[in-house]
Every structure is written in C-alpha cells, then in structure tokens.
Amino acid sequence: xxxxxxxxxxxxxxxxxxxxxxxxxxxxxxxxxxxxxxxxxxxxxxxxxxxxxxxxxxxxxxxxxxxxxxxxxxxxxxxxxxxxxxxxxxxxxxxxxxxxxxxxxxxxxxxxxxxxxxxxxxxxxxxxxxxxxxxxxxxxxxxxxxxxxxxxxxxxxxxxxxxxxxxxxxxxxxxxxxxxxxxxxxxxxxxxxxxxxxxxxxxxxxxxxxxxxxxxxxxxxxxxxxxxxxxxxxxxxxxxxxxxxxxxxxxxxxxxxxxxxxxxxxxxxxxxxxxxxxxxxxxxxxxxxxxxxxxxxxxxxxxxxxxxxxxxxxxxxxxxxxxxxxxxx
Ligand code: TYM
Numbered sequence: 001x002x003x004x005x006x007x008x009x010x011x012x013x014x015x016x017x018x019x020x021x022x023x024x025x026x027x028x029x030x031x032x033x034x035x036x037x038x039x040x041x042x043x044x045x046x047x048x049x050x051x052x053x054x055x056x057x058x059x060x061x062x063x064x065x066x067x068x069x070x071x072x073x074x075x076x077x078x079x080x081x082x083x084x085x086x087x088x089x090x091x092x093x094x095x096x097x098x099x100x101x102x103x104x105x106x107x108x109x110x111x112x113x114x115x116x117x118x119x120x121x122x123x124x125x126x127x128x129x130x131x132x133x134x135x136x137x138x139x140x141x142x143x144x145x146x147x148x149x150x151x152x153x154x155x156x157x158x159x160x161x162x163x164x165x166x167x168x169x170x171x172x173x174x175x176x177x178x179x180x181x182x183x184x185x186x187x188x189x190x191x192x193x194x195x196x197x198x199x200x201x202x203x204x205x206x207x208x209x210x211x212x213x214x215x216x217x218x219x220x221x222x223x224x225x226x227x228x229x230x231x232x233x234x235x236x237x238x239x240x241x242x243x244x245x246x247x248x249x250x251x252x253x254x255x256x257x258x259x260x261x262x263x264x265x266x267x268x269x270x271x272x273x274x275x276x277x278x279x280x281x282x283x284x285x286x287x288x289x290x291x292x293x294x295x296x297x298x299x300x301x302x303x304x305x306x307x308x309x310x311x312x313x314x315x316x317x318x319x320x321x322x323x324x325x326x327x328x329x
Contacts, residue, residue: 004029005037005139005174007081009045010058014065015200016278017193020182020241021145027070029143036076037137037310038066043081043088043129047122063299065204068289073302081133083307086318090132091125093321097161098128107150115196131155136314139174146183147192152176168324170317182241186234188217201238203282204289214275215268224264230257235267239274242281249277 006026008018026038040062042055049055059080066078081087103109106127113119122129130151134142135158142152152174159171184192187199194200201213217235222228230236236257240250253273256265292298322328 001033001035002140003035003037003138004141004143005039005134005137006143007039007041007133008062009041010055010062011045011048012058012195013200013202013204014062015187015193015195015202016238016242017145017182017185017187017200019069019203020185021179022143023066023069023071024182025143025177025179026066026076029141030070030072030075037079037139037313038071038076039079039081039084039133039306039310041081041130041133044126047120047126048117060296060299063303064289064292067292067298067302068204068285070285070288073305077306077309077313078302079306079310080303083303084136084311084314086311086315087129087132087136090136090314090318090321091129093318093325094128094131094135094158094162095125097165098158102154102157103127106154108147127151127154128158131158134174135159135171136317137310138172138313138317140172141177142174143177143179145185146178149176149178162321162324166324170320170324181244185241186237188213188234190218190234201278203278204286207279210278211275214271214278217271217274219267219270222267224266225260227259228257228267230254233257233267233270235270235274239270239277243277247277249273 004026006022008014008022014023026036030036040059042059045055045058049058063078063080067073071078103124108126109119109124112123131154134152134155142148142155144152156173159173163169163171187193187197188201189197189199191197191199201210203210205213217238219233219235230240230253236253239253243250253270257270319328
C-alpha cells in the first residue's frame with residue numbers, strides 16, 4: 001500500500017499557493033489503498049519564528065485549515081511534527097552521513113541568505129530534518145509544489161547514503177508528486193505566491209476583504225478592447241491554477257483575454273470572474289472552517305489520535321536505523 005506524506009510550515013496563514021500546489025493533492029490522495037500522513041512542520045518553523053504564542057496559534061490554524069480543506073482524520077494521519085520527537089533523532093542519524101556540500105547547495109537556504117535573513121544551523125540543516133520527516137514514515141510519494149523538489153532529491157540522496165554507509169536497507173527512496181494544474185501559483189504581484197513575499201491570497205478571508213485583495217492584483221495597462229496575454233497575467237494564472245485548465249469558466253476567460261467581445265473585456269471583469277471562482281471552489285471549505293473555529297475539541301481529538309498513529313510508525317523506522325548504526329546493542 002503506497003505511503004503518502006507531506007507537510008506545511010506553520011509560519012502564517014495558509015494561502016492559495018499552498019492549497020493549489022500541495023493541499024489539494026493531499027485531499028485527492030486520500031483514497032482507499034493509500035496510507036496518507038500529513039503533518040505540521042513545527043520544528044522547521046523554529047528556524048525563523050521566535051514568538052511561542054504565534055507558533056502555538058499557527059500550528060492550530062494549519063490543522064484547522066487542513067480539516068476545512070477536506071482532510072479527513074479517519075483516512076489521514078494528521079499530526080504535529082513536535083509530537084513525534086523521534087524525528088529529531090532520525091535527523092541526527094542522517095546528519096552523520098550527510099556531506100556538507102549537500103547542504104551548501106540547498107536553494108531554500110541560499111534563497112533565505114540572499115534575502116538577508118540571518119542564518120542559523122537549523123536553517124542550514126533544514127533539508128536533513130525534512131528527509132527525516134519523509135523517511136520516518138517510509139513514504140513512497142511526497143506531494144509538493146515545485147519549490148520543494150530539491151528537498152525530495154536530497155532526501156533520496158540521504159536515504160541511499162545511510163543504507164550504503166551502514167550496509168543496510170533501512171530506507172526506501174521516495175518520489176515527489178507535483179500538482180497537475182499549479183506547479184507554482186503566482187501571488188498578487190505576479191511573483192511566486194509566498195508567505196515571505198506578502199503577496200498571498202487567503203481563501204478564508206471574509207468576502208469583502210477577499211474581493212479587495214483580488215481587485216488589487218497587478219496587471220498591465222491594456223484597455224477593455226485590447227487583446228491580452230493570459231499566460232503572463234497573474235489574474236488568469238491564479239484562476240487557472242485554482243479551477244483547472246478544462247473548467248468552462250477558464251476556457252471562456254481565456255477566449256475573452258485573446259479576443260475581447262463587443263463592449264470590451266477589461267481586467268476588472270477578469271478579477272470579478274476570479275473572485276467568483278474562489279467563492280465557488282472554496283464554498284464548502286469556508287463553511288467547514290467556520291464550524292471548526294467554533295469547535296476546538298475537533299482539532300484536539302484529531303491531533304491526539306494523529307500523534308499516536310504517527311509515532312507508532314515512525315518509532316519503528318528509527319529503531320531500525322539505530323540498530324543499523326550499532327546504537328541499539
Ligand atoms: P511550505 O510551508 O513553504 O509550503 C507548503 C507546500 O505548499 C507548496 N507551495 C506552493 N505550491 C505552488 N505554488 C506556490 N506559490 C506555493 N507556495 C507553497 C510548497 O511547495 C509545499 O509543498 N519545507 C516544506 C515543509 C516540509 C515538508 C516536509 C514538505 C517540511 N518537511 C516533508 C514535504 C515533506 C515547506 O517549507 O513548505
């Protein structure tokens with residue numbers, strides 16, 4: 001039975017990019033025949049967060065959003081990374097077979113440095129912790145957005161290096177899985193949608209604020225009667241990433257971009273269409289989230305159960321890895 005695993009950092013409100021690139025895949029993959037693990041990468045968030053109340057709040061928020069987006073605790077093991085401390089032991093065991101050059105070339109670290117964020121050893125070793133997340137439950141498939149591909153490749157390298165170093169077969173090699181429609185969703189400024197760029201769209205915002213955010217998406221200055229290029233317009237790219245290329249609303253939108261109908265078709269119309277698509281696609285999630293906010297017990301129960309299930313699986317792998325190194329003797 002294929003094991004699926006992925007996670008999101010609790011560094012702020014989840015956004016459309018997280019959903020389109022990753023969370024939508026988690027929900028699709030919850031099928032009989034798959035064993036799905038989805039966690040909150042709380043240790044990873046510590047590489048940047050310094051406010052305990054914010055970290056605690058964000059963790060709950062991510063779980064609430066997972067449930068609202070349609071993750072089902074009866075089918076998916078949902079847990080907080082720090083509820084399974086064995087992950088950090090695995091991180092250490094993997095660190096000891098990891099050559100420095102593997103971390104030096106990690107883009108997530110280089111990107112953060114380039115943005116002027118102060119680096120710490122946690123940030124430098126971030127991909128090793130991510131490898132421990134993936135190898136702990138022995139995942140076969142890791143559904144992620146394109147920016148995470150290098151991390152999965154590093155994970156494969158580390159799995160092989162450990163097996164080779166200790167002449168064992170403790171770890172299997174995972175593969176990444178990208179979303180068919182939205183490998184990288186742009187934000188309101190046309191750059192990659194990212195919490196750290198302040199360009200995100202939150203699908204749970206109240207209608208008025210959501211509409212304002214959508215109306216603020218950056219476009220060029222083409223007029224109502226000018227033909228427009230959908231491929232370079234963030235409004236169109238977000239709509240397509242959310243609804244999918246085959247959706248009749250997207251086909252209609254694309255036609256209007258290329259050939260504005262009599263009376264014209266401007267970016268205001270395109271933004272209104274996107275706003276309506278968002279309200280439609282997320283209607284059920286928005287309703288469920290409002291219910292969950294009023295029922296904190298549901299999140300607690302989900303996490304209690306998830307921690308137990310995840311820990312049982314991951315501690316077996318860690319025990320096998322310890323044994324392979326000689327630590328268990
Ligand atoms: P994070 O928290 O940055 O993002 C969570 C997921 O959302 C995807 N994503 C996007 N996809 C498409 N377009 C975008 N604009 C966009 N922005 C974000 C990301 O690719 C990711 O899949 N290192 C990970 C968290 C992590 C993890 C793991 C993931 C820790 N351990 C083990 C998988 C397996 C991260 O920072 O994701």
